[in-house]
Amino acid sequence: MRYLLRQLGLYVLAAWASLTLNFIVPRLAPGDPASAMFARYKGQLQPEALAALREAFGFTGGPLHEQYAAYLAHLFRGDLGVSVAYFPAKVxxxxxxxxxxxxxxxxxxxxxxxxxxxxxxxxxxxxxxxxxxxxxxxxxxxxxxxxxxxxxxxxxxxxxxxxxxxxxxxxxxxxxxxxxxxxxxxxxxxxxxxxxxxxxxxxxxxxxxxxxxxxxxxxxxxxxxxxxxxxxxxxxxxxxxxxxxxxxxxxxxxxxxxxxxxxxxxxxxxxxxxxxxxxxxxxxxxxxxxxxxxxxxxxxxxxxxxxxxxxxxxxxxxxxxxxxx
Amino acid sequence: MPSAPLLSVEDLVVEYQTPSGPVRAVDAVSFVLERGEVLGLVGESGSGKSTVAQALARILGPPAIITGGRVLFEGNDVLAMTEDELRRFRWRKMSFVLQSAMNALSPVLTIGDQIIDVLVTHERTTTRAARERAAHLLELVGIDPARLASHPHELSGGMRQRVGIALALALDPPLVIMDEPTTALDVVVQHEVLSKIAELKEKLGLSVLFITHDMSIVSQFATRIGVLYAGRLVEMAPTRELFRAPRHPYTKGLLGSFVSIHGPRRRLAGIPGSPPDLRRLPAGCAFRARCAEATDRCATEAPVLRVIAEDHPTACHLVSP
Known part of the structure; x- marks a missing residue:
């Protein structure tokens, strides 16, 4: 039983590490998904809507640690943001x-x-x-x-x-x-x-x-x-x-x-x-x-x-x- | 047939099928084991002693094949039995204690499971009755019956070997074959297991075929000893006689190569060389190359087993009655 608990702890750690990677990697890629989406709608989107989108994605524009906190908070609420391809369905x-x-x-x-x-x-x-x-x-x-x-x-x-x-x-x-x-x-x-x-x-x-x-x-x-x-x-x-x-x-x-x-x-x-x-x-x-x-x-x-x-x-x-x- | 011996082996031949042709691991071995007797079978690694043991219950897997001879148990021909007859014969008539009980017990099943399944298979008892019997068997070898729920890795080597003995006694078989039962154990535990075997033998009147490479162990138990070399029986005699007057040079070598704390001090002598390659046995006597007294005749003619003294056959050109 102690063995299983220890393993479980290890997996929780691994889960956190992968969540963090999941946060960092897209931010290393060129381009900004919200802008990409903005472009997709060929300017039909209001600037307010774009800001709302950014926030939903966690791209709040604040310092990285604030983005990270927002990202984790959203995650724990089961909120993965809004899908771009299936807009406006939730992910x-x-x-x-x-x-x-x-x-x-x-x-x-x-x-x-x-x-x-x-x-x-x-x-x-x-x-x-x-x-x-x-x-x-x-x-x-x-x-x-x-x-x-x-x-x-x-x-x-x-x-x-x-x-x-x-x-x-x-x-x-x-x-x-x-x-x-x-x-x-x-x-x-x-x-x-x-x-x-x-x-x-x-x-x-x-x-x-x-x-x-x-x-x-x-x-x-x-x-x-x-x-x-x-x-x-x-x-x-x-x-x-x-x-x-x-x-x-x-x-x-x-x-x-x-x-x-x-x-x-x-x-x-x-x-x-x-x-x-x-x-x-x-x-x-x-x-x-x-x-x-x-x-x-x-x-x-x-x-x-x-x-x-x-x-x-x-x-x-x-x-x-x-x-x- | 009350007059038939418990076990009689006649000209048993076992061959291993290899890509370079069959290799004879056991070559025309014959012996008789009477009720209540402890027969020791001694030889170096590769002499065929374990192969003989496994051939007796026909549990040799491929590539080993029994190619000749007869095995009579209480007068019944074991080699002629059908698979069903064989399954009923195994363990009920002839059980095994294998070298390291470490590997002889499945690591994923409890001790209890492994004793109970043999009882349920052969006696058609209920699991509950079998469990009681299993607990009793563990007590017999001095292990707490609560250990039935343990897995093999939770027991010490000595305990595992005693579980192996309890398992061998489960169906109260007339013959128990012990194949190097103490080899994997340290000396103290070895002694503990051996005295347990001796005690049970007296109590239950078992017949035992005791296989070992260790002359000092077999001398404590066996009423008679057979010596195997390169798959052949080279000498067989009552224990006392064999120790007093060994005839075959190989037996002499074996007896000279262990320390005895009794008797006069003497220089330890080993046997020079190593066992022959069974795939390329030389013509004549297989022991020739390691024998100090070999003659020209030994190089050409294979010696046959001849009765040299009373109840003392030997296969060597150098000895005469």
Whole structure:
């Protein structure tokens, strides 16, 4: 428990550092977002409106430490300012649009790829040298060697365009209003299938390989020999004794991947016009939408930190050796 | 068949499949272990002693393959058992204490889990009954039953090894194979574990196959000792006889290379050279290169095991009855 508290403290420190960086970096870049926006509206904006905008962004024009204080104060009130690209929507509202879809798409793909890859890795190591082990890992690594957006385009072309079996774009049928009805959920699932599959296909081979190699190491351990000698069933030895130990090093990788979930799979979202974070980020960059960019980077950073903490918790749960430290 | 010995091994051959062809790690090893007996199996690293042990319960993983011989346990052919029969046979009839209990216990499971699962698998008892039995087993080896909830890393090396012994006794098997049970421990703890084993052997009437490279340890326990060299049994005799009148030059070397606090002072003698490469065994006697008394005959003809004295077979050209 003390270990977890100490870790938590470390993450709070890291969060503060990243918030501060998030404040400094845009101010090092040339140009001023409020002026850029002013230019975008070609002088239609009143000077008063421009001043209000500046204040909302934290570009109050005062000394840097005052700007910093204002920035932090806004942040803690959950006020990330107003988006330029989606003016006059608040950044938090814009983020809320994309966040859920990205969490759904990337989150489900990462979890499925990790679970499936690990399971395949366990079986491949268990049947080392079999036909299964000789064909599947090379095949999946071959697939994983393609850029993931290329796989996405191939799937889109094959299943979406040529076969017309699955939808080409967006997260749900635009004739449906978002609700918890069966038709809507089914539509979301249908739209999710292709982009999620493309991400899973691109990453499952890596998970399989790393699980396979750590599993092969574990299978040579004395406690596995011992489990055989105990006359336990092969399934119990495979999962309870071998896989549980082999999983430990891979949990770290899983946490990293989970942390980058909110970063989105930028190009996948673009290929499928999926309305997630990655898509928003591109919009933000195109229109020099600093507040939105800041908001997106902030959520990504927080997600990475939260995922790291989650891994720490998971480790304590999975590996008794980390307890009581 | 009450007359059948507990364990009878006949011409056991184990080969490791390597890219450069099969390597014979165990070459035509035969021995008999009677009920209530403690048989010591001694040899250097790589002599094949652990391979023999693991072959007996068929827990050798690839690339090791048993390519010949017979293993009879209470008259039943272990090498002919199906996977199901084998699973029921393992641990119920023959259990193991492995070298370092450090690695023989899974680090992520509690001591209790690892004792209970073998009980539940073999005896179809409830978890509650198994837990009680597990607590009793820990008491038997002198460990607080509250330790059932501990993980292996929370125990000392000596405690872990005693847990290993408790685990081996879980199903009350007729034979326990101890493969270097004290090697990873310091001398004081070694003594503690050994006296625990001796005590339990008396109390439970166990038969033990005791594998070690340490002559001084095996002499305290074993009723008979077999000496392995390069995968072959080179000499076997009752302990007293072997210490009194070793015949094979290798056994003599082993006996000359440890300190005894009893008996006359003498100069320690080692065995020159190192164990042979099993991939390139020389023709003739495998020990020839390290043997001070080797003759021309040793270079051409491999010695076979012959009974030299009563219950004392030796494989050496130099000894005669």
């Amino acid at each position: 938090t509202d814009v983020l809320a649009m994309g966040l859920g879809w990205t969490a759904l798409l990337t989150g489900s793909s990462v979890v499925v790829a990790f679970a499936l890859g690990s399971l395949l890795g366990v079986v491949a190591a268990w049947r080392r040298g079999s036909a299964f082990d000789a064909t599947l890992p090379p095949l999946l690594v071959f697939l994983g060697a393609f850029p993931y957006f290329w796989l996405a385009m191939m799937l889109l072309y094959g299943f979406g365009f040529t076969l017309d079996a699955l939808p080409l774009r967006h997260a749900y049928e635009d004739t449906l209003a978002p609700s918890l009805s069966f038709a809507f959920v089914a539509s979301v699932a249908e739209h999710l299938l292709l982009p999620a599959t493309s991400i899973v296909l691109a990453s499952v081979g890596g998970w399989m390989l790393s699980m396979r190699s750590s599993m092969i190491g574990v299978l040579a351990e004395d406690y596995v020999t011992m489990a055989h000698a105990k006359g336990l069933s092969p399934l119990r030895i495979m999962f309870h004794y071998a896989a549980r130990n082999a999983l430990l090093p891979n949990v770290t990788g899983f946490g990293m991947a989970l942390g980058f979930v909110l970063g989105g799979s930028l190009l996948t979202e673009i290929v499928f016009s999926y309305p997630g974070q990655g898509y928003l980020l591109v919009q933000a960059v195109r229109s020099q939408d600093y507040p939105l960019m800041q908001g997106i980077f902030l959520t990504i950073t927080m997600a990475v930190l939260a995922a790291n903490f989650l891994v720490d918790v998971l480790y304590v749960w999975l590996d008794p050796r980390t307890r009581g430290r």
